[in-house]
Every structure is written in C-alpha cells, then in structure tokens.
Amino acid sequence: MEYLHSMIRVHDLDAALDFFVHKLGLVEMRRRDSEKGRFTLVFLAAKGDAERAETESRSPMIELTYNWPGEDGEAEEYGVGRSFGHLAYQVENIYELCQSLMDAGVTIHRPPRDGRMAFIKSPDGISIELLQKGEALPIQEPWASMPSTGRW
Helix, strand or coil: CCCCEEEEECCCHHHHHHHHHHHCCCEEEEEEEECCCCEEEEEEECHHHHHHHHHCCCCCEEEEEEECCCCCCCCCCCCCCCCCCCEEEEECCHHHHHHHHHHCCCCCCECCCCCCEEEEECCCCCEEEEEECCCCCCCCCCHHHCCCCCCC
16 A cells, blocks of 8 residues: 545635645645536645655655636535544745745744644635754744644
8 A cells, every 4th residue: 555645625726726836835836627527636845855755756745736716606615524534744944934924914823833733724714834954953033932823
C-alpha cells in the first residue's frame, strides 16, 4: 500500500488556489476537469515534494475537489467532517512563513509561541498545522505573547 493524497472538497476553487498556491506556496501538479461528472480536481504538492511528484506516484499531495454548481446554479454545502483532523507541513522558518501569511491576510489561529508549531485555516475551514523543520526556533515576540484565535 502507498499513500497517494488527501482530498478536500472546496466551495470556491479560486479562493482555495489563492490560499494554497499563492499564500501557502504549494505547487499545482495537475488538473482534471470532468464535464460529465461536473467537477474539477487539482493536485497540489509542497515545493519540496514537487520534483518527486512529477516523477513518482509516491509523493504526498492534496487533491482539491470542486463540484460544479447544479443545474439550478446552487453549489452543494459541505461541513468539515468529524473524522478529519488537519493537514501538516514542515517548514524552513515558521516565523517567516507566519509573518508572510499574516501579511497576506491569513489569520494565525494558533501562533508559533513555542517556535515550533502554528495552525491556520483554509478558506473552507480546513485546519493546517505548520511545524518547524528540525529543532524549535528560539522563542521570540510578537509570537510568544500572541493569543490563539478561534478553533483550529
């Protein structure tokens, strides 16, 4: 058995791609539109996994699934599944990434107070854990005293 991907249903494909690609820095690897099934699939990989994703099926990816609106023009509503926890990514510098995300308008729900871990959410409410690569960075402000916000 091999891990292939995690699938997330999204309400607004453009907003999801803006978040995952332009703000979080993932790379679009492939896309499939199905007129018959009325859906679009977009596969994304972290930059560090992108080269492997081009040549192997064993690279971790996210599949964004966008189901097109029905005949009435209405999109189906999805709730976050109870059994789905979060996506997790290892990052080079958690403070720099969190600052970049904040500058792009992303809420840091659980700031990296410990220099190691933070949580954010996608536009569809999917929790994303950011983990510092290697050892935790030295604790520093404004992160050390920044309160958590909402749920993650």
